[in-house]
Amino acid sequence: MKDKLVRAVASNGDIRIIAATTTELVNEGVKIHKCAPTAAAALGRMLTAGSLMGSMLKSKNDTLTLKISGGGEAKAIVVTSYSDARVKGYIGNPLVDLPANSRGKLDVGGAVGKNGDLVVIRDMGLREPYIGQVPIRTGEIGDDLAYYFTVSEQTPSAVGLGVLVDTDLSIKAAGGFIIQMMPEANELTADLVTYRLQEIPSITEMITKGMNIEEILNYIFEGMDLKILESTTPYYKCDCSKEKVEKALISIGLKDLQEIYDEGKDEELNCNFCNKSYVFKHDDIGKLIESASK
Ligand SMILES: [Zn+2]
Numbered sequence: 001m002k003d004k005l006v007r008a009v010a011s012n013g014d015i016r017i018i019a020a021t022t023t024e025l026v027n028e029g030v031k032i033h034k035c036a037p038t039a040a041a042a043l044g045r046m047l048t049a050g051s052l053m054g055s056m057l058k059s060k061n062d063t064l065t066l067k068i069s070g071g072g073e074a075k076a077i078v079v080t081s082y083s084d085a086r087v088k089g090y091i092g093n094p095l096v097d098l099p100a101n102s103r104g105k106l107d108v109g110g111a112v113g114k115n116g117d118l119v120v121i122r123d124m125g126l127r128e129p130y131i132g133q134v135p136i137r138t139g140e141i142g143d144d145l146a147y148y149f150t151v152s153e154q155t156p157s158a159v160g161l162g163v164l165v166d167t168d169l170s171i172k173a174a175g176g177f178i179i180q181m182m183p184e185a186n187e188l189t190a191d192l193v194t195y196r197l198q199e200i201p202s203i204t205e206m207i208t209k210g211m212n213i214e215e216i217l218n219y220i221f222e223g224m225d226l227k228i229l230e231s232t233t234p235y236y237k238c239d240c241s242k243e244k245v246e247k248a249l250i251s252i253g254l255k256d257l258q259e260i261y262d263e264g265k266d267e268e269l270n271c272n273f274c275n276k277s278y279v280f281k282h283d284d285i286g287k288l289i290e291s292a293s294k
Contacts, residue, residue: 004213005055005085006231010224014185015193017221018055019177020085020234021213022048026163026174028236029089032274036097037165039074041106043091044163045141046079048176050089051234054081056178057122065121068144070136072113073098080273085234088273106165112139118148142176149180156181156190158197162204173207175216189224196220238274245269245278249285250292257292261285 005020026044035043046066054064060083069076075092101107114136123129132152137143142161149157161176179197181190197220200206206216217226249257249269260267267280280288 001207001210001212003234004231005051005234006213006217006228007055008217008221008226008228010221010226011185011189012225014182014189015221015224016180016182017177017217017226018052019175019213019217020048020052021173021175021207022051022234023171023174023207025051025087025234025236027171029087030165030169030171032236033090033094035091035094035169037169038097038106038108038111039091039094040165040169040171041163042074042077042096042108042111042141043089043094044165044171044174045108045161045176046077046091047087047089047236048161048163048174049141049145049159049178050079050081050087051085052176052178053120054083054087055085055232055234057081057083057124059083059124061125063123065119065123067119067121068112068136068139068141069116070113070139071115072096072111072139074111074113077112078272085232086237087234088236088238090272106163108141109139112136112141114139118144120148120152145178149178158193160197160203162202162207164204164208173204175203175207175213177203177217177220192224238271238276240271240274240276242278245271246280246288249280250288254289254293257285257289261289 003024008017029047030040065080067078073096077091079089081087096111098107098110117133120132134148137147142159146159149155158179163174164172166172269278
């Protein structure tokens, strides 16, 4: 089934919903980074969250970066997304793989760790990006994002993120949702949603059963006046280029660049997000120094 992201409202607009199936895009990210199962689940949840939150951006030039780093073996996980639900990401240690947790699930919380922060950076082209930050609660990512929305953005939210990794390390199902209560929503509506979310099977279970994202939302919000507003296809894509890597290389400073040049070796840089390698020959570095010192 093709990935799909939808925006919807329920209860006369009191509830705002963004939900997506992300099996293909998570599979793409996990393949690029050759992730072990626990790493795949952790990166997959972050990629899913990134595509959901990216689609909440207002302008097409805005970017959103999510970073979670809790001192665990996974090291930092970073994803960047855009308003069209495009996303890219990486995990510091793609080989992290822990025994299942007490509920028999991949131990994402254990891999991420709790000793650190979840950071949300929204770059809207202003002088300073907007940066929000909360301490990690469980490291399971969904819980941490719900806490972020509630505390840092004063919007009570429920966040569900799921990744099911197959025995051949491909992704069997992935998806997620962000459900937000608008200030007008009454307590009864909030309680009803909380109750429904406790009752439903996990999102990966529903996807595995063959339910599409509209069917999943219809099921959760049955009798609550669900309206799908729009839909789009989320996808994994890196936008790196030789020019961008050149800029990064120049940004290390002329002195360091001169040192690399004087060593006389080629310089190879790999893109964190897609592992593509960019080789700068000795002559290329010389030209960069020449143009940067003009
Ligand atoms: Zn790249």
